Amino acid sequence: MTLLLGVGGHDLGVGGGLHRPVAPMLAVAGQVPVGAWAYEFKWDGVRAIVEPSGGRTRLTSRNLRDITNSYPEIAEANGALGGLRAVLDGEIVALDERGAPSFARLQHRMHVARPSSMLVVSTPVHLYLFDLLELDGHPLIGEPYTRRRELLDQLGLSGGLVYAPPSFTADRITGADMLVAARESGLEGVVAKRLTSTYRPGQRSQDWIKTALERSAEVIVCGWKPGAGRRLGMIGSVMLGAYDEQGRLVYVGHVGTGFTEAALRELAALLEPLAIDASPLDVPAPREHSRDARWIEPVLVAEVVYRTLTPDGRLRHPSWRGLRPDKAPDGVYWHEAPR
Structure with a gap:
């Protein structure tokens, strides 16, 4: 899959290349900010850097452990990730009966290096993606959040095993209303991301603020x-x-x-x-x-x-x-x- 990354033949790899292994950017705790921010729901799962390439997807945990074999249904997904050559940031979740991420349910999978087919069927997982760090060899970490999110949305990850949940800007919904929606949906909270923020691998930044309901x-x-x-x-x-x-x-x-x-x-x-x-x-x-x-x-x-x-x-x-x-x-x- 190839997207038009720039104008006039210039790619978007500002800010330098993306070095492996990639550590995810981290948020600080705080109240939901107002102004030039985007709001996303906070997902209760395992953070993962996702690298699809050549028909198989590599998964790396927050502490840079290779967890690919722990989630074979994602590693071998040929649908939404098929043909995509990219580096993405997301969360592996297991859903409860309401369709909300359940950390208790995910516990059945987190400690299993090579799950049996029975466990994969009885406790399925999903991959929620919320950031795009590289696409077709072009690093995007120096681009603002708005551009990275635009390119992520263009990938068409609309549902199923792999999904890019929506992001909402402050002109569409307030942070307070997002928290209410999170509570009503049984979710963990809200993450606010500054619209102009670049992606800083391995750093905890005030450009991302997480507000948990507990x-x-x-x-x-x-x-x-x-x-x-x-x-x-x-x-x-x-x-x-x-x-x-x-x-x-x-x-x-x-x-x-x-x-x-x-x-x-x-x-x-x-x-x-x-x-x-x-x-x-x-x-x-x-x-x-x-x-x-x-x-x-x-x-x-x-x-x-x-x-x-x-x-x-x-x-x-x-x-x-x-x-x-x-x-x-x-x-x-x-x-x-x-x-």
Whole structure:
């Protein structure tokens, strides 16, 4: 597939070439801005850089892991991506009964390197694309968002397995109305993108602002505490950490809700070979929280949702969402962590 990229024979590769591997551009958290912005819904899935070429599509996670074999239905899609030579940015999602992305459902696929045909059928995934970084060898990262989005829309990815969800500008809908629509549709929130913004691989930029309908946080699994009662012999809660601004691994709370029994069993199997004798935390956890804790190597990233923070900067009422194998622990920073 070839599109007219420029005028008078000039391509749009301003800003230099696109170097591999490509790390996705990241948003900062904040309130929905007004003015010269575009609004997109925030999708609850796994971020992926997508490179179709020669009839097969390569998928790379946010932490630059090759996840192509984990999603064979996308890798081998010959429909919308067939014949396309490009680099795109998007999200892999699994849909619930309402047609909204479900992170809980996607968990069945995230940890499987080579899923069986039965798993692919029982838990299908979709690819939602929202940015175009290169097309037919022409880099587009130096072009403004409006031009990249225009070229993405011209690809005609209107539905099915691969889909380019719509983008709305402020002259069509307000950011507040987008948040209302997201809530009514059971979506995670809204991402606003400055119309003039270029694409900055691997950078977190104020040109993209994400507004979530509930607070979520990436955390590092540092250990666990044994359960009691109905959880006797199982994990009772998980000890959580993150890196502070000095690069120290500090305790940010523990979580004991949001687990199914199956999830606890799977998690226990993952944690067992990672056991260590001493706490990995650089700043010790309070004694009342660390008593009876079993520690592990801090190599697993998880996601939790929470209501707010305690006065000392820890999570209040967190609930487990699941592990994030697509993210690396050295990128988990907690600026409000206790000192």
